[in-house]
Amino acid sequence: MGRRKAYFEKELLAGLKILQDDHLPLARMKSSWAGALGQPQFLPSKFLAFAVDFDGDGKRDIWNSVPDTLASIANYLNKNGWQRGRDWGFEADVPASVSCALEGPDKGMKVSEWMARGVKRVKGRRFPAAEKNRKAFLLMPAGRFGPAFIATQNFYTLKTYNESDLYALFIGHLADRMGRNTPFIRNWAKFSGFSRRDVQKMQKRLEAKGYDVGGADGLVGFKTRTAIGKWQSRARRKPTCFPDTRLIRQIH
Numbered sequence: 182m183g184r185r186k187a188y189f190e191k192e193l194l195a196g197l198k199i200l201q202d203d204h205l206p207l208a209r210m211k212s213s214w215a216g217a218l219g220q221p222q223f224l225p226s227k228f229l230a231f232a233v234d235f236d237g238d239g240k241r242d243i244w245n246s247v248p249d250t251l252a253s254i255a256n257y258l259n260k261n262g263w264q265r266g267r268d269w270g271f272e273a274d275v276p277a278s279v280s281c282a283l284e285g286p287d288k289g290m291k292v293s294e295w296m297a298r299g300v301k302r303v304k305g306r307r308f309p310a311a312e313k314n315r316k317a318f319l320l321m322p323a324g325r326f327g328p329a330f331i332a333t334q335n336f337y338t339l340k341t342y343n344e345s346d347l348y349a350l351f352i353g354h355l356a357d358r359m360g361r362n363t364p365f366i367r368n369w370a371k372f373s374g375f376s377r378r379d380v381q382k383m384q385k386r387l388e389a390k391g392y393d394v395g396g397a398d399g400l401v402g403f404k405t406r407t408a409i410g411k412w413q414s415r416a417r418r419k420p421t422c423f424p425d426t427r428l429i430r431q432i433h
């Protein structure tokens with residue numbers, strides 16, 4: 182009955198298949214309201230594709246078994262392109278000469294090419310030698326108002342788990358903090374004075390001018406950020422690639 186009937190009908194059938202094949206009692210098949218199951222929060226189709234029995238008891242128990250849960254998440258990331266031994270990304274200093282509009286998974290360059298443009302890691306850290314010839318991507322979740330990153334393919338593998346840049350960044354950073362305990366160097370600016378609806382209106386105005394904002398949903402994803410940056414460059418303003426109250430008024 183929901184608005185995403187085709188999508189969730191497939192998930193309902195996958196859910197019934199789990200009950201049929203995996204000997205899991207219905208009472209224990211708990212999910213979020215949207216159907217995300219167990220500790221990894223897999224939708225039923227993802228459970229069928231990626232959940233594994235790692236403790237060897239013959240059941241894929243992502244509700245109670247820690248080995249099954251962790252191995253299922255690892256299997257998901259592995260099958261979605263995780264490259265072993267590679268970082269998700271690095272906090273970077275991005276000079277003003279490198280536009281924030283170069284952000285995004287569709288604009289990758291070799292790390293050595295980013296370096297040639299003046300991008301450096303923060304605090305004089307070095308990129309691992311193996312990264313120099315590999316493709317990497319500029320990531321600026323808050324445009325010029327927060328930390329910037331050079332992200333690897335592994336960042337986008339994390340995003341297959343959840344589309345939010347900030348989600349993937351949080352997961353990658355949390356893992357780094359467990360190992361190395363180094364917070365980000367740059368701070369995030371605090372924003373106020375505009376709502377999701379204001380952003381949505383601004384996105385519609387940008388769409389009307391021919392910019393791709395990735396759908397006017399009121400969320401500031403990389404397509405909206407780069408569209409803002411391009412608009413600012415064409416209007417001969419310094420690109421910030423993030424909305425603020427003044428900019429929302431100016432884009433009309």
Ligand SMILES: [Ca+2]
Nearest residue numbers: 234236238240
């Ligand atoms: Ca098991």
